[in-house]
Amino acid sequence: MKFLDQAKVYIRSGDGGAGSVSFRREKFIEFGGPDGGDGGRGGDVWVEAVDGLNTLIDYRYQQHFKAKTGVHGMGRNRTGAKGADVTLKVPVGTQVYAEDNETLICDLTEVGQRFLLAKGGNGGFGNQHFKTSTNQAPRRANPGLPGEEMTVWLRLKLIADAGLVGLPNAGKSTFLAAVTAAKPKIADYPFTTLHPGLGVARIDGREFVIADIPGLIEGAHEGIGIGDRFLGHVERTRVLLHLVSALEESPAKAYRTVRGELEAYAHGLAEKPEIVALSQIDTLDADERKKKAAALKKACGRAPFLLSAVTGEGVEAVLRALIAVVEEARQAVPAPTETRWGS
Known part of the structure; x- marks a missing residue:
């Protein structure tokens, strides 16, 4: 296996799902009202130190990592599912630097250490959140918040006595x-x-x-x-x-x-x-x-x-x-x- 001790990768967490605009329409219920669910939160981007790796060679072939967008809200007060996370698996001893390659973000020195690099965007509110005494049929919902994106450097420093x-x-x-x-x-x-x-x-x-x-x-x-x-x-x-x-x-x-x-x-x-x-x-x-x-x-x-x-x-x-x-x-x-x- 070829040894690689430095890699540059682009990461982006998932956008939040949009809220839903929906109204109850059920037989024998006179005043249905809004029932639009909230959007799901976007997926996060993590970095984790795992056992069994001793090089960053995997990041020579893939440099872009994007978490999934949260699922949009739906009627009947159904909240969208959270977007799937992305985890960068790296050898023990890996340091993560910001794009300037000088600002240290984290240093993973033990198996199992995890660090949240980019948090997914929050999901938007459905129209049920905007119901008031004077506006009983709101027709608005929030879009989901965008995720975070950045370029980071992975730098491996071997753990030895x-x-x-x-x-x-x-x-x-x-x-x-x-x-x-x-x-x-x-x-x-x-x-x-x-x-x-x-x-x-x-x-x-x-x-x-x-x-x-x-x-x-x-x-x-x-x-x-x-x-x-x-x-x-x-x-x-x-x-x-x-x-x-x-x-x-x-x-x-x-x-x-x-x-x-x-x-x-x-x-x-x-x-x-x-x-x-x-x-x-x-x-x-x-x-x-x-x-x-x-x-x-x-x-x-x-x-x-x-x-x-x-x-x-x-x-x-x-x-x-x-x-x-x-x-x-x-x-x-x-x-x-x-x-x-x-x-």
Whole structure:
């Protein structure tokens, strides 16, 4: 399935049904009077986070969603039925923005959360509502109110506990494949990873979710390389695992490059807890390991973990460090809610 993390859609709630102009005409009833029913309310447009989705690909093929108009009122005081609602089903972690793509409308972070985007128009009154002592046979009824319409942006940000960051070919996908059941593409050329990936890691009987994103290069915040678009997928993580390849001539420079991109991106990424690891150490001898680990320690201010996802060396220590931060940050899950924009 193709990965799509942003989509623009047009939505419109249903118009209200018109009220009816009608009069009772029954045998043996001398004064029938008005009996026009009210129109039904138009359908609403909802957005709901559901389980089993991990992309917005459905919204590439359909971008217009319109709820049904309310049924018109009828004689004998019959009120029209409400128009059918429309529900946009999206993956957990989806944010809905206004047309300017900057104003956040809602953020759906739990399965079952629903949000009312556009409310249907009210139905019009039938002529029974306009009967007075001086006007006992009103011949007027209200039309239904129009529905609401707007264009919104859907933006998916993956829900994960830990995020992998680093330069291209730092070993992020190899690490994800080694510690989870995920099967990311792995190759010896830059930007092998083109789309974010998720996997569930287990250590000491505990589980947490890891997100892998395409590698960053200097100038990514200006669109160089793949850019920093996918950094949004690690915004929600509780900890970052920063992998620096042992194959880099200067691990310190590689570390500072990625840190600079995280700071330029902002959105709190640079302030997140960070675990630094020198990866792919199976390619170095003991002296080179010490030399590059020392250089990386000087750059990041603490001793980095040493790991090799290929041989498994140091992997468990890194996972335990990650789960310790994750469990400390975890909070009680709030109950799913239904809300209305502007309420």
